[in-house]
Amino acid sequence: MRRSINWINFLALFFVSLAQGSKSPSDLGPLEKWCHEVGDSVSALKWTVSSCNGIQWQVGGTSVQGRPLVYAEFGNPKAQNSTLIFATVHGDEVTPLYLALELVYWLKEREKELVNTRVVVAPLVNPDGFLHKPRTRMNARGVDVNRNFTTGDWSKKALLAWRKRFKSDPRRFPGNEPSSEPETKFQEDLIRKIRPTKILSVHSPLNFLDYDGPSQLTLEKFPTDYAKSCEKLKKALNAISGGFFPGSLGNYAGRELGIPTVTLELPSADPKKAAVYWKKFSLGIHKMIQFSVPKYESGKWEGVDVSGGRSGG
Numbered sequence: 538m539r540r541s542i543n544w545i546n547f548l549a550l551f552f553v554s555l556a557q558g559s560k561s562p563s564d565l566g567p568l569e570k571w572c573h574e575v576g577d578s579v580s581a582l583k584w585t586v587s588s589c590n591g592i593q594w595q596v597g598g599t600s601v602q603g604r605p606l607v608y609a610e611f612g613n614p615k616a617q618n619s620t621l622i623f624a625t626v627h628g629d630e631v632t633p634l635y636l637a638l639e640l641v642y643w644l645k646e647r648e649k650e651l652v653n654t655r656v657v658v659a660p661l662v663n664p665d666g667f668l669h670k671p672r673t674r675m676n677a678r679g680v681d682v683n684r685n686f687t688t689g690d691w692s693k694k695a696l697l698a699w700r701k702r703f704k705s706d707p708r709r710f711p712g713n714e715p716s717s718e719p720e721t722k723f724q725e726d727l728i729r730k731i732r733p734t735k736i737l738s739v740h741s742p743l744n745f746l747d748y749d750g751p752s753q754l755t756l757e758k759f760p761t762d763y764a765k766s767c768e769k770l771k772k773a774l775n776a777i778s779g780g781f782f783p784g785s786l787g788n789y790a791g792r793e794l795g796i797p798t799v800t801l802e803l804p805s806a807d808p809k810k811a812a813v814y815w816k817k818f819s820l821g822i823h824k825m826i827q828f829s830v831p832k833y834e835s836g837k838w839e840g841v842d843v844s845g846g847r848s849g850g
């Protein structure tokens with residue numbers, strides 16, 4: 538009798554675990570599904586970094602195709618010094634995703650040391666573009682998310698610049714109106730929520746460092762350690778800004794909101810080089826995270842209105 542009950546328990550457990558192990562994709566929650574999809578892509582790129590192992594992803598929005606727009610937060614939420622990091626805004630630029638995932642694990646391991654700083658990382662701003670076959674720069678509606686920010690010059694200039702300067706290149710389509718895309722809103726919302734003292738956006742493959750923000754700072758003065766440790770990019774030290782595009786993050790956050798915004802353009806989007814780039818640029822990124830943006834007399838940093846007021850420049 539006893540033996541038969543044990544058998545029933547065993548069989549029940551067996552079938553329960555079997556059922557759990559064979560969850561169909563439709564049974565998974567959005568975040569779980571994201572972990573599977575991104576994990577599979579990461580493995581296919583032959584990267585050893587994990588997409589979800591022990592990371593507490595938070596969801597700040599939903600992509601056009603219904604994927605969660607995730608970020609992870611580290612350090613002290615009350616710290617004066619805060620860094621917001623965006624990567625993979627363009628879905629076909631894969632090396633920034635690797636850097637951002639490695640950074641997330643680096644931060645997780647050092648969480649106790651991050652007493653005086655807050656770091657928020659959104660490693661995959663454009664999951665639909667990244668997971669599309671083939672990968673696309675744009676989001677699922679064909680919009681270049683880095684031309685879709687609500688800048689003051691958007692209505693006047695975004696579509697005009699796209700037609701004239703970019704000859705209606707579909708890879709640079711800014712959308713039909715500013716902040717029309719969930720991936721743009723996700724970034725704008727995070728900027729308002731976190732009110733970072735500085736922003737880092739990682740792209741590829743243009744191989745430069747760019748600074749947008751208040752001119753008191755400039756790339757040369759601001760993250761000197763950061764820029765210096767990005768050896769190959771020393772030449773870019775003198776760069777103040779590579780120019781403003783209507784609807785770009787640098788224009789929106791750096792120029793209009795006055796938040797120092799650095800764009801790191803990695804030298805290539807070759808997945809085989811991703812680990813080398815992490816080695817090369819990680820020290821610089823760590824230094825940038827630790828760097829405390831000085832306060833200015835004008836009170837620009839303190840008084841900047843990130844709740845929706847825009848200069849309209």
Ligand SMILES: [Zn+2]
Nearest residue numbers: 627630740741
């Ligand atoms: Zn890019």
